[in-house]
Amino acid sequence: MTAPVAIVMGSQSDWPTMIKAAEMLDKLGVAYDARIVSAHRTPERLVDFAHGADGEGFKVIVAGAGGAAHLPGMIAAMTHLPVLGVPVQSKALSGQDSLLSIVQMPAGIPVGTLAIGEAGAANAGLLAAAILATSDEALAGRLKDFRAAQTASVAEKPV
Numbered sequence: 001m002t003a004p005v006a007i008v009m010g011s012q013s014d015w016p017t018m019i020k021a022a023e024m025l026d027k028l029g030v031a032y033d034a035r036i037v038s039a040h041r042t043p044e045r046l047v048d049f050a051h052g053a054d055g056e057g058f059k060v061i062v063a064g065a066g067g068a069a070h071l072p073g074m075i076a077a078m079t080h081l082p083v084l085g086v087p088v089q090s091k092a093l094s095g096q097d098s099l100l101s102i103v104q105m106p107a108g109i110p111v112g113t114l115a116i117g118e119a120g121a122a123n124a125g126l127l128a129a130a131i132l133a134t135s136d137e138a139l140a141g142r143l144k145d146f147r148a149a150q151t152a153s154v155a156e157k158p159v
């Protein structure tokens with residue numbers, strides 16, 4: 001069976017951030033395919049990926065990039081699949097550059113933008129699962145269990 005989620009990132013250096021999306025999907029029993037694709041450095045790979053994503057069977061794309069982060073928006077421009085953008089924390093501007101370049105899309109081509117860094121990547125995994133869960137009752141149940149376990153793990157008093 002093909003993986004329903006593609007996790008793409010602009011560079012190998014993004015993987016320590018984007019692995020948080022992968023770990024979340026692992027926890028929820030959702031298959032994914034992780035790839036390095038860059039609008040800047042591998043433009044033809046980007047075009048092939050974005051044009052072929054639907055045909056490959058992907059349902060949701062999680063795209064992470066840092067700095068001048070054109071990757072999520074360029075993918076969104078070439079596929080109708082939902083694209084979730086993760087602004088990777090950059091060294092020079094702490095990810096503000098990544099955030100603004102992903103979130104400020106013109107009307108007509110949306111990228112669902114998450115928070116900067118690892119929390120954003122983890123939430124992208126959760127959101128991808130939530131999108132898939134609208135047509136997958138078993139996954140919806142696992143998402144509810146995840147929430148319940150999270151709630152139960154929060155102590156009432158600090159130690």
Ligand SMILES: Nc1c(C(=O)O)ncn1[C@@H]1O[C@H](COP(=O)(O)O)[C@@H](O)[C@H]1O
Pocket residue numbers: 009010011012013014037038039040041064065066067068069070071072088
């Ligand atoms: N923003 C993009 C794109 C893109 O948008 O296509 N391709 C690579 N990059 C970003 O460049 C940063 C530095 O990359 P290196 O660490 O490889 O120099 C990474 O965060 C990557 O996402």
